[in-house]
Amino acid sequence: xxxxxxxxxxxxxxxxxxxxxxxxxxxxxxxxxxxxxxxxxxxxxxxxxxxxxxxxxxxxxxxxxxxxxxxxxxxxxxxxxxxxxxxxxxxxxxxxxxxxxxxxxxxxxxxxxxxxxxxxxxxxxxxxxxxxxxxxxxxxxxxxxxxxxxxxxxxxxxxxxxxxxxxxxxxxxxxxxxxxxxxxxxxxxxxxxxxxxxxxxxxxxxxxxxxxxxxxxxxxxxxxxxxxxxxxxxx
Numbered sequence: 001x002x003x004x005x006x007x008x009x010x011x012x013x014x015x016x017x018x019x020x021x022x023x024x025x026x027x028x029x030x031x032x033x034x035x036x037x038x039x040x041x042x043x044x045x046x047x048x049x050x051x052x053x054x055x056x057x058x059x060x061x062x063x064x065x066x067x068x069x070x071x072x073x074x075x076x077x078x079x080x081x082x083x084x085x086x087x088x089x090x091x092x093x094x095x096x097x098x099x100x101x102x103x104x105x106x107x108x109x110x111x112x113x114x115x116x117x118x119x120x121x122x123x124x125x126x127x128x129x130x131x132x133x134x135x136x137x138x139x140x141x142x143x144x145x146x147x148x149x150x151x152x153x154x155x156x157x158x159x160x161x162x163x164x165x166x167x168x169x170x171x172x173x174x175x176x177x178x179x180x181x182x183x184x185x186x187x188x189x190x191x192x193x194x195x196x197x198x199x200x201x202x203x204x205x206x207x208x209x210x211x212x213x214x215x216x217x218x219x220x221x222x223x224x225x226x227x228x229x230x231x232x233x234x235x
Contacts, residue, residue, distance in 0.1 A: 050077060050080075051067065051073065051080065052083075055067035060114070061111075061114035062110060062111045062113050062114050062119065062123055063111075065114075065120065065123065066123065069120065070173070071172050071173060071174070072120065072123055072124065072127070074149065074173075075124070075127040075128075075131075075170055075172055075176075078131065078147075078149040078150055078170070079127055079131055079134070081149075082131055082134040082135060082138075082141045082150065083099070083103055083134060085134075085138060085140050085144055086099045086134050086138040086140070086141050089138040089139065089141065091138075091139065092137050092138040092139075092141075093137045093138075094137065099134075099137070102133075106126070106130050109126065110126040110130075113126060124187060124189070125187040127176075128168065128176050128177075128178035128187045129178055129185065131150050131168055131170060131178070132152070132153055132168035132180065135150060135152060135153060135168060136153050136166075148171060149170070149171050149172065150168065150169065150171065151168070151169040151171065152166070152168035152169055153166040153167060153168045153180075154166070154167050154168075154231060154232070155167075155231070156219070156229040156230065156231055156232065157229060157232055158217075158227040158228065159227050160224070160227045161181065161219075163181040163182040164181065165179055165181045165219065165229065166181065167179055167210075174189055174190045174191070175189075175190040175197070175199070176188070176189055176190070176199075177190075177199045179208075179219075184221075186201050186203060186208045186221075187201055188200055188201035188208055188209075189201060193211070195213070196212060197212045197213070198210070198211050199211075199212075205222040206221075206222025207220075207222065208220060208221055209226075215231040216230060217230075217231070
């Protein structure tokens with residue numbers, strides 16, 4: 001089966017021709033989407049999201065980096081999915097038209113990672129922060145998530161820290177967590193640990209650590225010792 005919609009009945013040719021206008025337009029859109037963003041399985045239509053740009057024609061340095069790096073490519077595919085869901089959410093904050101504008105600015109900023117000392121680390125941080133924004137602003141982006149490639153944001157309350165910690169997870173390999181509190185944020189990468197989910201990160205302010213076991217966590221930020229944190233109940 002291909003991606004086109006079924007044809008209308010021909011019992012009444014004039015009426016059928018009129019009814020075909022909208023389905024035909026939808027079919028053309030679906031066919032284009034199949035060529036760029038999905039593949040069509042033989043038994044039914046199976047959508048498989050791809051990157052938002054054609055890797056075979058990628059020109060920007062960051063796009064080329066994404067296409068050859070499995071972790072970044074999964075993040076790009078997931079972010080494209082979140083973005084498209086946010087565009088369908090009339091209640092998103094900001095509204096879909098502003099989400100689209102923000103996305104254009106975000107792409108430009110992401111591409112600037114090519115000029116950084118560590119382009120991959122910069123790109124990972126860029127995707128983690130944008131995923132946090134899209135999931136935070138759109139209930140549809142948070143709930144329509146069959147693959148669970150992203151989770152959150154969820155809130156942790158940490159002893160010794162007045163602000164709640166918002167955490168958004170990117171379940172790629174290795175996993176990534178984006179932490180945001182007050183006017184500060186950090187992107188951490190998972191490292192091996194047999195007893196907890198451990199994430200480490202570093203920026204100009206210093207080193208970060210986040211260890212999670214169920215609803216409990218430990219957080220270490222520059223200039224502070226380890227703080228015990230608990231997951232805040234939803235609602």
